[in-house]
Amino acid sequence: MTFPAPVLTTQQVARYHIDGFIALDALTSPQEVSQIREIYDDLFARQVGREKGDQFDLGGSDEEGVKAKLPQILNPSRYAPELKQMQLYANAQAVVEQLLGPQAKVTGDHAINKPALDGAPTPWHQDEAYWDPSQLYESVSIWIPLQDVTVASGCMQFIPGSNKLDIVEHQSIGGDVRVHGLEVCDPMVDTSHAVACPIPAGGATLHGNRTLHYAGPNRSDQPRRALIIMAGLPSKPYPAPRRFPWNEAKRTAREQRAMAASDKT
Ligand code: NI
Numbered sequence: 001m002t003f004p005a006p007v008l009t010t011q012q013v014a015r016y017h018i019d020g021f022i023a024l025d026a027l028t029s030p031q032e033v034s035q036i037r038e039i040y041d042d043l044f045a046r047q048v049g050r051e052k053g054d055q056f057d058l059g060g061s062d063e064e065g066v067k068a069k070l071p072q073i074l075n076p077s078r079y080a081p082e083l084k085q086m087q088l089y090a091n092a093q094a095v096v097e098q099l100l101g102p103q104a105k106v107t108g109d110h111a112i113n114k115p116a117l118d119g120a121p122t123p124w125h126q127d128e129a130y131w132d133p134s135q136l137y138e139s140v141s142i143w144i145p146l147q148d149v150t151v152a153s154g155c156m157q158f159i160p161g162s163n164k165l166d167i168v169e170h171q172s173i174g175g176d177v178r179v180h181g182l183e184v185c186d187p188m189v190d191t192s193h194a195v196a197c198p199i200p201a202g203g204a205t206l207h208g209n210r211t212l213h214y215a216g217p218n219r220s221d222q223p224r225r226a227l228i229i230m231a232g233l234p235s236k237p238y239p240a241p242r243r244f245p246w247n248e249a250k251r252t253a254r255e256q257r258a259m260a261a262s263d264k265t
Pocket residue numbers: 125126127213
């Protein structure tokens with residue numbers, strides 16, 4: 001059974017480019033959402049990718065045997081290739097073409113599973129702050145919750161127009177270089193005009209590589225499962241030298257596991 005890709009209105013496309021984000025109520029069917037949830041929970045339960053540094057704690061120091069604050073898997077579809085066959089991925093591709101043109105492609109995915117009754121927010125950040133500063137990006141992060149999300153369970157929030165900013169200053173969360181996750185530490189950033197996007201399971205928010213975003217703590221009694229599909233135009237060399245010192249400063253356990261794993265091969 002197929003679930004047709006949403007056809008964006010001219011206004012939605014314009015809003016994406018003006019505000020830096022849009023929210024959609026349905027990118028796939030409820031049936032497919034339950035199928036994906038099963039795969040998703042299994043990947044976390046089996047801790048796939050942990051040894052390679054693909055599964056780690058985004059929000060804590062990630063020591064062995066310590067409960068992760070914010071478990072994340074990079075490239076879950078590498079561990080469960082059936083995900084890529086889902087209508088969701090085809091629809092993500094169709095939507096990103098409507099936003100950025102026919103050259104745009106789905107490039108990867110990740111999963112962030114915020115535990116139930118957890119007090120940790122995902123702090124304000126721009127996705128590009130995590131990436132290679134030598135490249136110029138035009139990309140979209142498609143954030144899909146696998147259950148309904150509200151402000152209380154940690155839905156996405158955005159600063160309209162922040163997509164027009166340059167990359168602002170970031171640091172590892174709490175200033176702890178053992179933590180993979182980043183947070184904005186630029187005192188000029190004003191988050192008082194944030195827009196929260198509560199959406200149903202299988203809906204999506206779409207935001208650009210520079211759009212400032214945040215997700216609150218999960219105060220619900222269920223895990224807040226989010227699958228994020230990355231898409232965009234091919235990156236180009238950045239036209240000037242630039243550095244992201246917050247990434248050079250990082251000393252994460254994930255990085256060490258990734259290095260140890262690549263030494264073995
Ligand atoms: Ni992000």
